[in-house]
Amino acid sequence: MxxxxxxxxxxxxxxxxxxxxxxxxxxxxxxxxxxxxxxxxxxxxxxxxxxxxxxxxxxxxxxxxxxxxxxxxxxxxxxxxxxxxxxxxxxxxxxxxxxxxxxxxxxxxxxxxxxxxxxxxxxxxxxxxxxxxxxxxxxxxxxxxxxxxxxxxxxxxxxxxxxxxxxxxxxxxxxxxxxxxxxxxxxxxxxxxxxxxxxxxxxxxxxxxxxxxxxxxxxxxxxxxxxxxxxxxxxxxxxxxxxxxxxxxxxxxxxxxxxxxxxxxxLNEDYYGLGAGAHGYVGRQRHMNIKGVNPYVEAVKSGLPRLDSYDISPEEAMEDFLMVGLRVLDGISRTRFEQQFNTSLDVVFARPLHKMVNAGLLDATDDGYKLSEQGILFGNEVFAEFIGSLSGN
CATH class of the missing domain: 3.20.20.70 (Aldolase class I)
Structure with a gap:
């Protein structure tokens, strides 16, 4: 299980x-x-x-x-x-x-x-x-x-x-x-x-x-x-x-x-994904179901209808935390990051965080970082800084 x-x-x-x-x-x-x-x-x-x-x-x-x-x-x-x-x-x-x-x-x-x-x-x-x-x-x-x-x-x-x-x-x-x-x-x-x-x-x-x-x-x-x-x-x-x-x-x-x-x-928390083409994330594992209606119906007869299923590495999970978390305008929490990954947000992402703060696209908060007013307009540029920054993709 x-x-x-x-x-x-x-x-x-x-x-x-x-x-x-x-x-x-x-x-x-x-x-x-x-x-x-x-x-x-x-x-x-x-x-x-x-x-x-x-x-x-x-x-x-x-x-x-x-x-x-x-x-x-x-x-x-x-x-x-x-x-x-x-x-x-x-x-x-x-x-x-x-x-x-x-x-x-x-x-x-x-x-x-x-x-x-x-x-x-x-x-x-x-x-x-x-x-x-x-x-x-x-x-x-x-x-x-x-x-x-x-x-x-x-x-x-x-x-x-x-x-x-x-x-x-x-x-x-x-x-x-x-x-x-x-x-x-x-x-x-x-x-x-x-x-x-x-x-x-x-x-x-x-x-x-x-x-x-x-x-x-x-x-x-x-x-x-x-x-x-x-x-x-x-x-x-x-x-x-x-x-x-x-x-x-x-x-x-x-x-x-x-x-x-x-x-x-x-907040990068777990959720079940059920139905044709649905995505889910449970226990650091992502999955995507078979897309077609009839293929999905047939697949369920012999087991879970997975098209793909893969483990998320700690590095990828940390990148996801930043990319999805920064969409929320209150920003990301240093405390939540450390509770989830047992390591320091500021150490792990020192380079991209420093770069985005200096560019005026991120603001530091008491417990983390959030998009600045300018960053809200150029969110995709901010998120791109964290894609593959740890996993080397």
Whole structure:
């Protein structure tokens, strides 16, 4: 049995990620492991998920679960009965929940009627993250989204009726044909909703997407670098003025509503990864599951459906601690680093830390380091300093 290692102690895993790979259509920018729902063996997949859960908790028993995150695809394309079954198997295999558990599910506007949201709430989900992306219908059509702004308001109203008060929406900037004024309008309309959490990401043109094909042909009308920088500055200022803390490069929350599950990743803590194409990190070992739906279903019949699994060296774990931890704007803790690795942060990373502080991209804190105001704008340059700095890659 694998014994998870965290903060220098044996500690059972307390976070769960589950992947539902189905969606109504493939967005033009999406490179996630997702498949159009029509004709897919949904119940076969959910039963395979149950088998993976059973084998996973047998190999590495869970602790008291503090966060569950269901991503995709679009988990809310499940029909109410399928959703009910899915939530039951999660509860069956991860039965001990923290009193303040955060149980999040991603949702697309237009796939969340009141019946389905009620099933979700009754099954233990207490946080919904809606993929809104923009408040201009032309922009939504241009990125392959099937919802419109009316669907957004209807879905949020349904969620309130079903008993949800912890909701988040995703917005995107740097989209084709998007202007700074368009983003400003989207931020205004998002803030009018008064939600406790917002995630606002810049578009990344990923391989194996329609946008990548168009980009290669010089047919993707993206904003220029100056416009994209102005978009980011605008959203940071607007969110701050509205009383939201930017607790991570792309995430803003009212106090106490920071995403617990995402903090698991950014604090480099253990989490189970379940489902087709899911990644997990337990006991200093990372894994990635088989991606295809039918290959995943078949693989689970004979064991854990691993595509790849490998141990993380102490050096790589330390680099990961820096790279993901610095995404959080409170920064990295010298104390946590020393508890986890029994060595000194300032000694191990003396060169890159010194370089980034001198460049004005990192600030020293009482217990570690954090991105400076300039560093927030050039985070990728900071993170790159730590990639391979110990492992020699």
């Amino acid at each position: 694998t014994t998870p290692f965290i903060n220098g102690n044996s500690k059972r895993t307390e976070a769960v990620y589950v992947h539902i790979p189905f969606c109504t259509n493939k967005c033009f920018y999406c490179d996630f492991n997702s498949y159009v729902l029509k004709g897919q063996p949904v119940m076969d997949y959910l039963q395979a998920l149950e088998r993976e859960m059973e084998m996973t908790v047998k190999a590495s028993p869970p602790g008291v679960i503090k966060s569950i995150f269901v991503g995709g695809g679009t988990p809310t394309v499940l029909k109410p009965k399928e959703m009910e079954y899915f939530l039951k198997i999660v509860r069956d295999h991860f039965p001990e929940w923290d009193n303040n558990i955060e149980f999040s599910m991603e949702a697309n506007p237009g796939t969340t009627d009141l019946e389905k949201l009620s099933v979700m709430r009754e099954g233990g989900v207490n946080r919904v993250s809606f993929g809104v992306q923009a408040f201009q219908n032309d922009l939504l059509t241009g990125i392959g989204r099937i919802h419109n702004t009316d669907d957004v308001y209807r879905s949020l109203e349904n969620a309130k009726k079903a008993g949800f008060d912890n909701m988040s929406i995703d917005l995107m900037f740097g989209l084709p044909n998007q202007t700074v004024d368009m983003l400003s309008e989207s931020v205004t309309k998002a803030l009018e909703l008064g939600l406790p959490h917002y995630s606002i990401y810049s578009l990344k043109v990923e391989e194996n997407t329609l946008f990548h094909t168009l980009y290669q042909k010089n047919q993707l009308p993206l904003p220029d670098e100056e416009a994209e920088l102005n978009m980011y500055l605008l959203l940071m200022n607007r969110m701050k003025e509205a009383g939201y803390k930017q607790y991570e490069i792309s995430n803003f929350a009212k106090p106490g509503f920071e995403s617990k599950h995402n903090m698991t990743y950014w």
